[in-house]
Amino acid sequence: MKKVAYSLVLFLTLFLVVNCACINAAQDSDEQVSTITLVVDPACQLGITDEAVTETLVRDATSETAFDAGYVELDPDKPTLEVSSNKTWKLTAKITNSSGPYPKQAKDLMLKNTNPDHVVNGFDVYKSLARHDQEIASYTSGVRGESHPCQYKVLLDWEKDIPGTYETTITYTLATSGS
Amino acid sequence: MFLFFLSLFSYSQASADEDDTSGVTMKIPTICKLTINDSDQILNLFQDASGEEAYEQGYIDGDLGKPRLIVDSNTNWKLSVKVYFDWSVIDAYQKETGDLKLKVASTTGHQTGFSDFTSLSLNEQEIASYDSGSGDDTYDCKYRILLDWEKDIPGSYFIIITYTLSTQSR
Numbered sequence: 001m002k003k004v005a006y007s008l009v010l011f012l013t014l015f016l017v018v019n020c021a022c023i024n025a026a027q028d029s030d031e032q033v034s035t036i037t038l039v040v041d042p043a044c045q046l047g048i049t050d051e052a053v054t055e056t057l058v059r060d061a062t063s064e065t066a067f068d069a070g071y072v073e074l075d076p077d078k079p080t081l082e083v084s085s086n087k088t089w090k091l092t093a094k095i096t097n098s099s100g101p102y103p104k105q106a107k108d109l110m111l112k113n114t115n116p117d118h119v120v121n122g123f124d125v126y127k128s129l130a131r132h133d134q135e136i137a138s139y140t141s142g143v144r145g146e147s148h149p150c151q152y153k154v155l156l157d158w159e160k161d162i163p164g165t166y167e168t169t170i171t172y173t174l175a176t177s178g179s
Numbered sequence: 180m181f182l183f184f185l186s187l188f189s190y191s192q193a194s195a196d197e198d199d200t201s202g203v204t205m206k207i208p209t210i211c212k213l214t215i216n217d218s219d220q221i222l223n224l225f226q227d228a229s230g231e232e233a234y235e236q237g238y239i240d241g242d243l244g245k246p247r248l249i250v251d252s253n254t255n256w257k258l259s260v261k262v263y264f265d266w267s268v269i270d271a272y273q274k275e276t277g278d279l280k281l282k283v284a285s286t287t288g289h290q291t292g293f294s295d296f297t298s299l300s301l302n303e304q305e306i307a308s309y310d311s312g313s314g315d316d317t318y319d320c321k322y323r324i325l326l327d328w329e330k331d332i333p334g335s336y337f338i339i340i341t342y343t344l345s346t347q348s349r
Contacts (some may be wrong), residue, residue: 001287012198014336016253024200026208026209027209027345027347027348028208028210028211028287028344028345028346029344029345029346030182030211030213030343030344030345031210031213031341031342031344032213032214032218032248033215033216033218033221033263033339033340033341033342033344034215034218034219034246034320034339034340034341035218035219035337035338035339035340036219036220036222036279036322036324036337036338037221037222037335037336037337038221038222038224038239038324038335038337038338039221039223039224039335039336040224040230040331040332040333040334040335040336041225041226041230041333042226042333043224043230043234043333044231045231045233045234045235049191054217084231084234084328084333084334085269085327085328086328086331086333087332087333092241101186104203114241123260126273133284136317141329142328142329142330142331142332143328144234144327144328144329144330157277174280176333177186
């Protein structure tokens with residue numbers, strides 16, 4: 001009888017020890033999911049510095065030289081355009097307004113874009129502007145803060161360009177394009 | 180006399196106390212629960228000044244508390260995070276996993292990481308842990324996505340993040 005009781009106690013003890021050990025060993029974990037969707041539209045940004053450029057032809061030899069040469073170059077890097085885009089883009093320029101003592105021709109204003117990489121349409125050297133958009137730079141991918149230093153040149157003519165103040169407004173447009 | 184003793188003996192037997200015992204055993208397993216609120220987010224970069232500003236500053240932020248994690252555990256625990264499904268590919272462009280950053284604000288003091296924006300990865304990274312049980316420990320999260328004019332072309336980018344709460348051996 002004693003032997004049976006002893007066996008029973010031993011069995012119960014072992015059962016409890018094993019059971020407790022199993023409970024402690026079993027770890028638990030829980031998992032949750034979070035999703036993010038980022039929707040990116042085509043985007044671009046055009047910055048411009050030194051946009052107002054003034055040139056005064058004074059009554060001295062330099063003006064005569066300019067007229068004789070047929071042109072005057074304005075300050076370099078004025079204006080400087082800064083392009084950012086997250087996809088294919090193009091930068092255009094056109095004359096949107098002009099005034100003066102007489103209707104000076106639009107083509108008398110020339111532009112040069114001295115950016116080394118993405119200049120197009122012959123604007124790496126002086127080229128006449130027009131009253132319609134002309135592409136002056138473009139690229140098939142995104143860019144960040146790409147600088148386009150420009151320089152103006154105004155054609156002069158002894159016979160046409162009477163004294164006075166001539167003003168021209170040029171509009172630059174940056175647009176994303178393509179698929 | 181004999182009858183008197185017999186009667187007394189019988190009375191004593193009828194009024195005797197008897198004790199019984201009842202044993203209660205409750206088995207409590209190791210258990211934990213992770214709750215997530217506001218788990219899904221859509222961030223839009225619109226074609227206006229806000230989109231351009233986001234690109235210029237180099238990132239866009241999600242809202243604080245999206246998602247909000249709530250931890251319950253009856254023993255040592257650890258909360259971790261990893262990217263489960265990397266950014267979806269847009270026109271052969273794979274956005275970097277680390278462009279997704281996470282910042283966590285804890286109200287309980289058990290936070291061990293992500294006190295500032297930290298890049299997520301495909302490997303588990305610990306957010307918080309504790310050497311005892313916790314109830315309703317709350318962790319407000321905030322996502323930040325890095326942006327690059329030159330890389331991040333237009334499209335819809337999708338990523339899945341997994342948060343795991345697990346109990347730890349003592």
